[in-house]
Amino acid sequence: MSVPMKMPxxxxxxxxxxxxxKPSLYLVPKEKAESLEMFLNEYRKDNFMPAEEVFKDLHDKYGRAGSRLGGYRMRNGLTQEQLAKKIGCPQSWIGGWEGGTRSLGKKWARKLAEFFKTDSRVFL
Structure with missing residues (x-):
């Protein structure tokens, strides 16, 4: 015999x-749902500003490719040295690409794109 359970x-x-x-569904009591919604609203995708707007100063100072590379690297929690080892180039090249003092050719853009699983045009 089953025992009835009190459900919220x-x-x-x-x-x-x-x-x-995969997406998960959660059944949330009404009183908790409102505070959860307020919390999650801070992280909504449609509340994000375009990277070009946020990083305009970085794009102007270091170039679009350099600031994007730095963003991808930091988002993946890598140092310049770690990234250099993973793609097979000197660390100074990563610093040069990010700092805008070294141009990033198609070959290295493709390697970076493959590593970060994105399109190589992001870095060109």
Missing amino acids: RINQVVQVTFAGK
């Missing part, structure tokens, strides 16, 4: 997708 009043269904995983 569910007024909201929340779908969350974590990187690399």
Whole structure:
């Protein structure tokens, strides 16, 4: 014989997708859903500003390719030295590319794009 269980009043269904995983549905009590929504609103995709707007000063100072490379590297938690070892170039080249003092050719743009799983035109 089953025992009846007291279920919280569910007024909201929340779908969350974590990187690399299937979306999950969560049944959230109404009183918790409002505070959860306020918290998540800070991270909504449509609240983001375009990178060109956020990094305009960096693009002007270091060049678009350099600031993008630095962004990809930092987003992946890599130092210049670690990235250099992974793609097979000297660390000074990474610093030069990011600093805008060394031009990034098609060959290295392709290697970086392959490593970061993006299009090589991002770095050109």
